[in-house]
Amino acid sequence: MDESHHRMKRLIGIGVCVAYLGWFVLGSVVAEAQTNVSPSPPLEQALADLSSEVDGTREQAVRLLIEQGDASLLPRMEELRANADRSLRMAIKPVIDTWRHRANLASPDAETRRTAATDLGMNGRVSAISWLETAAANESHRWARYAMEESALLLKLASDDPAVKQQAAAKLGEMRSQNAVPALQALVQAGGGESATAEQKALAQRATAAIERIESWNVWSSTIETLFRGISLSSILLIMSLGLAIVFGLMGVINMAHGELMMIGAYATFVMQECFKLYAPESWFDSYYLAALPAAFLASALFGLILEATVIRFLYGRPLETMLATWGVSLILIQGARMYFGDLTAITAPSWLNGGAQVLVGVFLPFNRLFIIGLSILSVMGIYALLFRSRIGLRVRAVTQNRSMSACLGILTRKVDAYTFAFGSGLAGIAGWALTLVGNVEPGLGQNYIVDSFMVVVTGGVGKLAGTIIASLGIGGLNKLMEPSFGAVYGKVLILVLVILFLQRRPSGLFAVKGRHAEG
Amino acid sequence: MTEHGSIIYLEGVTVDYDGFKALNNLNFIVNHRELRVVIGPNGAGKTTLLDVISGKTKPAAGRVIFGKDRDLMGMREYEITQLGIGRKFQAPSIYGNLSVWENLDLSLSRPSKGIFATLRGISTAAEREEIDRTLETIGLQEQVRKRAGSLSHGQKQWLEIGMVILQDPELLLVDEPVAGMTDEETEQTGRLLQSLAEKHAIIVIEHDMEFVRQIARIVTVLHEGTVICEGTVEKVQADDRVREIYLGRQKVAHG
Amino acid sequence: MFWLVGFVLLFVLPILNVLPAEDSWLHVSDFALNRFGKFLAFAILALGLDLIWGYAGILSLGQGVFFGIGAYCMGMHLMLTIGSQSVYGSALPDFMVWNQVTELPFFWKPFYSFSAAVLAGLLVPACFALIFGFLAFRSRIKGVYFAIITQALALMAWLVFNRNETNLGGTNGLTDFKTLLGFRLSDPGTQLALYVVTVLCLGGAYAMCRWIIASRAGRVLIAIRDSEQRVLFSGYSPATYKLFVFVVSAMLAGLAGILYVPQVGIITPAQMGVLPSLEMVVWVAVGGRATLVGAIVGAVGVNLGRSVLTNSFPELWPFFLGGLFVVVVLLFPDGVMGMARQVRGKFAERAARLPKSQAVEGEQT
Incomplete structure (x- = not known):
């Protein structure tokens, strides 16, 4: 080499x-x-x-x-x-x-300037140094300027003047330049040979120091990115699990069709997009996504209401049977979607969610992921407000804690169940709406994360939002944390083992009901 | 140290439910062949006391000694049961899908209740006889082949009592045995408990003061997780603090 | 009844396969017999599932894993017996050649022996169930929690078996088997023998389950379903009983897998994932929980329906399966056997209003 x-x-x-x-x-x-x-x-x-x-x-x-x-x-x-x-x-x-x-380099778009600068750095024309330096002097965008400076220094590495070379190497180290690593390594190699001149040796020393700096930064930046990916996955899990957990807490029911309710939300988003394509002026297209939010929520909530009224209400107190029946429903829904929509349906994300933000050298955060994180926080706050700051929420909590007592107090527990189930289903719709940003809309969409989110609910325990939040952070975070060293599959296996071990200590999840209402 | 002759001995037992102390540094002793009634207002910790003795709840602190020197802390429910502590729950707890006979047969005290013993086990003539005797005691001979789930509420209560008797426990824990029973059934239950007390030690939790007077020799009053008074019915009823927290409250409730 | 059905399965069907002319209406084709053998293998699994779910009330959504392990154990043996008749002519299985594996992985080596493969097919699922069940039941994970955890187990097993580096054939699984104990698998005679072995195994499994259910331990299982707390306070350790029945059900699933592979000729991870595991529950639900006969009827019936429907209307099968689930759970919680019982009950009622209706209700004992 x-x-x-x-x-x-x-x-x-x-x-x-x-x-x-x-x-x-x-x-x-x-x-x-x-x-x-x-x-x-x-x-x-x-x-x-x-x-x-x-x-x-x-x-x-x-x-x-x-x-x-x-x-x-x-x-x-x-x-x-x-x-x-x-x-x-x-x-x-x-x-x-x-x-x-x-x-x-003079383009009005910062991203274009930046790519241009990077490309100039890669293609190695010495004459570009002065262009890059001039452009950098006038550049206001942080990451475009960074790219310009980096490229100029990279080109300087090929300069004839040893002093310039040394300076460039040191400066690149200071900048933690990712792109400089191959060139710096070449310098190290050149200085390592028997026939290397003193000059080359000195340069190699500088280059080694620079590489060390860059690599120690890499550890940080990759940690940050892993953390971000973990949080991002956690927030997807959280959005998916919230509805599931609320229903589980209230009725002790795991809705196996929850994933398909998400699928309905995703298809509602897709249908909204198609409607905008057909009937709305093109300049409005981006707003289809916002219009799809209520559509996704309502479609899934409505479906949840129907599911509750036709299947689940007849199975109260039989949680295992409910699981099986809702799984049957999910099979029907998946096949229905497959026959109606076909196998793969693409969603064009609105342009304001394309791209991402560079926050540090080597750390790039895509907007769609940030959006989902934000959405999950908003959902949690919304649910919190609804549960703890409203009369409806009070009723839901009352029924969750003691069904028969609530019934005695005149709360229509049947109604509370139906509405809560519909609300939980609507949340699934929102989750589906958000998932269109990170994946295809397909009939099997709900299946991808659903087992993970069941695990979140089980680990989180019943009746406390905090349990669901911590559990999704834990499972999502661990998933991404273990992925680099164990691979995605064995990481997941390890998580199952951890969950089982965790349940050894707390068999009914993080926040179990204790005391006299606890089940034997 | 364990007092000689005590069947169950609790010392400094504390049960903590997320900050709520269901039992608070409780000391409690019952002797062999004693019929002890525990009373107290709602939330006093009566059922928790039974939970601790039977192993359903693990106390945060304290000691529970069964018989001479058997430490019950850290033992599982079924181990404690096999040692000789039987429990009857407040709401009848029976096997609804088994027949009355099978309910009793499963409960019968046997040298081993492990899986391999029960896979092979056949009831001996002596065991059948014992079950028949108990059936007579609880008056369910007619229903012997009936599915237990189809019994009336009172019959289920009786069945559960029969099941506990067949376990032949040294100590019987009984939680509100006469709740939902007719007067006649209540009196019968009282007589049954008294006759059982000739051979076993019994702890009864009860609300019905009439019933307490019928059966009790010594009454323990619990309040907020500790014993506040112990003695004969008369002594307890005469106690000021008891009147205040228990009888007084009842007066207010009824008045 | 048991003997009659056994007689038909064991003698009548094979005779109808061998004796009548091919075009006679009495003739049972090789294909049909082979299919039926597969269903009967599933029925063995259903028996185990019925023990744990129907009787003890523990819903395991991970039976496919045990089935898959059993099937893979047998499949590995069959792969090794192919020897150098394979496409690449190597002593190694084709997929290993394809994946550039040069030496047989150590855990494949015992499977040269047929008896070791059968033993592993029974014991590996058993050990797995033992460890998993021990952890789960000891900490009193039950109900929905247990169902979810076992479902996760099915997902993990599926993921792991799909990987190429586990050297189990990846997504394509194990297939292209040639001989079993020296007999060619493509030979109708071999398949007939496999069918007979399956029937015998099913009979044995049924007898064992019947014995368990009839013993006091069987009543403890039902007691656990009714009131686990009372079981504890009757002096039994529910965890031990659950563990026992879980291990038995895992072994039966493993046995089903062992019998399945040589008759079907392929095993892939798709047979052991989340969906197949759930489908196995449908068999028992359709047949009728807590009746051993129901488990067999359900397994054979649903699979029969499946092969008919997937042939003529492949797109409709998921609707049918899903609908079956909803309808059975909602309207016929006792399944086919429950319906049969009701019909019989009405019959008896009409025939002679017997005063002695106090006999034990239900057929659980």
Whole structure:
């Protein structure tokens, strides 16, 4: 690896020298030969030279064009490329790319500026250093400026001046530049050989220090990203489990069709999107997603109401039978969706949820994940408010704690059950709405996370929101934490083992009812 | 130290339900062949006391000694049962899908109740006879082949009493035996308990003061998880604090 | 009745398979007999599930795991007997060649022996159930909690068996078997023998379950379903009894798996996941919980329906299965046997209003 790198560098060096020589020789010859033609500017000449078959001339022209040309020549270039053969097209490509990137450094869009800067850094044209530095001086966007500075330094690593190289290496270390690691490693290799000069050795030392800095930062940034992924998964689990847990707490029933209620919410979102495509002006398209929220909630809640009235109400006090019956319902729903909608249906996320936010070097947080985290927090707050700050919530809590006593006090427990079930189902709809952001809408959508969210409910215990929150944080977080070292599958197996061991100590979850209402 | 002759001995027992002390540093002794009635207002910790003795609830602190020196702390319910402590619950707790005979047969005290013994086990003639005798005592001879779930409430109560008797326990824990019974049944139950007390020690929890007077020799009054008074019915009824917290309260409730 | 059904299964069907001419209406085709053998293997599993769910009231949604382990044990043996007749001509199973495994993994080695494979197919599920059940029952995980945990177990097993690096054939499972104990599996005679063995195993399993249920231990199981607390205070350890019945049911599931593989010719993780495990519960529910005959009737009946429906209307099967579940749970909680009992009860009532209706109700004992 390092050797080939070495050889390539030497080859490039030789190539450059040859090209220089060629330019001088040819240039003078051509100039003399064409004395009668009005002297065209050197760029004009270079453009012409591109088509030359003479060795070195083309390379020379490319160099010149990259250094001195700019995007204003692009139309000429495109024209050239249109009738060019393969080798010419290959030669032209870097020129066009470089001009484009250079022009893009001044783009109004920060993301474009940033990509342009990164690409310039990767393609290694020394002349780009000054462009990048100028652009960085005027740059206001933090991460675009970062990319510009990083790229300029990367290019400097290939500089001839050892002092500049050393400085660049140190600076890249300070910046914790991810992209610099391969180049720095090459420097370390170069300085490690027997024949290395003192200069190379000193540079290698700097590079080693820089790599160490970068790598120690990597540990941090990957920890942060793992944490974020864990929280993100936890929040998905939480949104899914909230409805499940409330119903479980109230009625002791696990609704195996909960995942399919989510699927209904997801399809409601899809249908809303299609409606907007068909009937609304295009500029409104992004707002379909917001319009789909109530649609998803209501569709799932309505379905939950029907499910409660036709199946679950007849099975009170028989939780196992309820599980089985709702599983039957879920089978029917999945197959129904498969036959009606087909297997795969794509959702276009609204544009304001595309992309993400870079918060630190190497730490990038996608907006859709942030959105789901926010949504889960909002859901928890909403449910909390509903349960603890409203009259309906008071009734729900009363029935949860003591059904027969509540009935004696005149609470219509049947009604409370029905509405709570519908509300829990609506929450599933919201979960489905949110899940369209991170996955496809498909009939099996509900199945993906459902066993995990059952585990959350079981681990969290009955009757306390906090149990569900902690359990989803625990299970989601552990899932992502163990994934890197154990792999996703064995991580999951390990979590099952942990849950079983946890239930050894607390067989009815984190927050079990104690005292006289506790079940023997 | 264990007092000689005591069948159950509780010392400094505390049960904590999330900060609520159902039993608070409770000391409680019952002697062999004693019929003890425990009374107290709701939430005094009466049922919790039985829970602790029978192993259903693990106290946070204290000691529970059965017989001479058998420490019950940390033992499981079925182990405690096999030692010789029987329990009758307030709401009848029987096996609804088994016949009356099978209910009694399962409860009968046997040397081993492990899986392999019960896989092979056949009832001996002596065991059948014992069950028949108990059937007579509880008056369910007619219903012997009936599904226990189809019995009336009173019959279920009797069946459970029969089941506990067949366990031949040294100590019987009885939680509100006459709740929901007719006067006649109540009196019968009282007589049964008194005759059982000739051979076993019994702890009865009761609300019905009439019934307490019928059966009790010594009454223990619990309040907020501790014993506040102990003695004969007369002594207890004369006690000021008891009047205040228990009888007084009842007066208010009835007045 | 037991003897009559046994006679039909063991003698009449095989004779109808062998003797009548192929075009005779009495003839039972090789295919039909083989299918029926598969259903009877499922019936063995259903018996175990009925013991634990129907009698003891513990819903295990992880029976597919035990079935799968049993089936894989047998499948591994069959894979090894292929030897170098495989596609790649290697002594290793084809999928290992494909996955560039050069040496037989250590845990495959015992499966060269047929008896070791059968023993493992029974004992590995048993050990697994023992450990899992010990942890679950000791800490009194029950009801919905136990169901969820066993469902998670089914999911995990499915995930793990799907992995290539576990060297169990990944998603494609184990298949392409050639011989069993030297007999060609494609031979109708071998399949007939397998059918007869399955019937005998089913008979044995039924007799064992009957014995358990008739013993006092069987009544303890029903007692646990009725009131676990009372069982504790009658001096029995419910955890021990539950563990016993869980292990028995796991072994029966393993046995079903062992018999399933050579008759069907393939085992994949898809047969042991969440869905198949739940479907097994339907068999028992349809047949009628807490009646051993019901478990057999349900397993055979539902699978018969499945093979008919998936042939003619593959898209409708999930509707049918789901609907079956809802309807059985809601309207016929005692299943086919319950209905039969009701019909018989009405009959008897009409025939002679016997005054002695005090006999033990139900058939649980």
